[in-house]
Amino acid sequence: ERPCGAVNLAINLYYRFQQRSVPFDLDVAIELQHAALLFTPPGHFDRVMYLNNLALSLQDRFQQ
Numbered sequence: 001e002r003p004c005g006a007v008n009l010a011i012n013l014y015y016r017f018q019q020r021s022v023p024f025d026l027d028v029a030i031e032l033q034h035a036a037l038l039f040t041p042p043g044h045f046d047r048v049m050y051l052n053n054l055a056l057s058l059q060d061r062f063q064q
Helices: 003-020 023-038 047-063
Strands: none
Touching: 003 023, 003 047, 023 047
16 A cells, blocks of 8 residues: 555654654654545545544644
8 A cells, every 4th residue: 555654654753753842753744644645545444544643743733
């Protein structure tokens, strides 16, 4: 699956952001999560998880 690698990297960057508070990590995580959604068609069983991950990242960006 094409977005799987991007999603894994995004998750790790998001966790690193939570530990180190480096905004760049969060920005890249958001970009990767968005890209994964572009390659995941509506109705795909992983799409809800990708949307949730993106929502959590955007919430953290808003709270900065």
